[in-house]
Amino acid sequence: MTAPVRLDAVRKTYGSGAAAVTALAGVSVVFPAGRVTAVMGPSGSGKSTLLHCAAGLDLPTAGTVTLVGREIGGLNETQLTELRRDHVSFVFQSYNLMPALTVWDNTVLPSLLAGREPDRAWATEVLRRVGLGDKAGRRPAELSGGQQQRVAIARALASRSVVTFADEPTGALDSQTALDVLALLREVAAAGQTVIMVTHDPVAASYADTVLFIVDGQLAGRMDAPDADAVAARLAHLGARARQAVS
Structure with missing residues (x-):
């Protein structure tokens, strides 16, 4: 079975000439279905x-990205938008909620945009699980930042997408x-979704099936069945290595 997300020798460079910055330097990685994968590394790594290229939000300078069976x-742009709409979900740091819509309407909006009838029972359960069961009729401006992030997660x-970034x-x-x-997130992965999570938190990473470490745009190791202490120790080591490289 083909993995829902695959990167092959992906490079991403911003700028040109002497001012060029290489953000990804030939990354090859497969994100399988039914697993949570955390991506970690020092700031600027x-x-x-990696997340944006894998999701088709940014196109690589070289290499290929395959998303839900399509080489993006x-x-x-229309085909890419439709692919993401139909098969991909996002949790952004900026939330990107629709201010005129209620919590409920924001939650079911992706399904409606994809032309699907929302699974109302599941949407209700997700809102309950993120602690917003009593806030379905509120609008984003009436919520705290943490509550808005929970709406974005819900x-x-x-929408039970194939992939969640x-x-x-x-x-x-x-x-x-x-x-x-x-x-x-673990529950939806166990039901068959692919979950790819960027995090700096070792505790959050310990909920993943696999942690991928990235330094200077290159994969610098992986850890299966991670625990928080081991992740923190690996991050500290990689951070020290990165500081030595620039000193």
């Missing part, structure tokens, strides 16, 4: 660029809500 380099998970999904959450969200 290329984590977000051969798609025009929106991503309610999450950029620091627990960053604005209290510790108990964060653990509830992480457990929910």
Whole structure:
């Protein structure tokens, strides 16, 4: 079975000439179905660029990205938009909620845009699990930042997409809500989804099946069945290595 997300020798360079910055330097990685994969590394290591290229939000300078069976380099913008709409969900740090819509309407919006009838029972359950069961009629302006992030998470998970990309999904959450969200990500992965999560938090990473470490745009190792202490130790080592490289 083909993995829902695959990167082959992906390079991403911003700028040109002497001012060029290489954010990804030939990354090859497969993200299988039914698993949560965390991506970690020092600041500026290329984590977000990897996520954006894998999701088709940014096109690689070289190499290929295959998303849900389609090589995205051969798609025009309309085809790429439709592919993401039909099969991909996102949790952005900026939330990207529709201010005029209620929490409920924001949550089911991706399904409606894809022409599908929302699974109302599942959407209700997801809102309950992220602690917003009593806020379905509120609008984003009536919510705290942490509550808005929970709406963004509920929106991503309610549509049961093939792939969910999450950029620091627990960053604005209290510790108990964060653990509830992480457990929910594991649950949807166990049901067959692919979850790819960028995080700086070793505890969040410990909920993943696999952690990929990235330094200077290159993969620098992986850890299966991670625990928080081992992840923190590996991050500290990689951070020290990165500091030595620039000193």
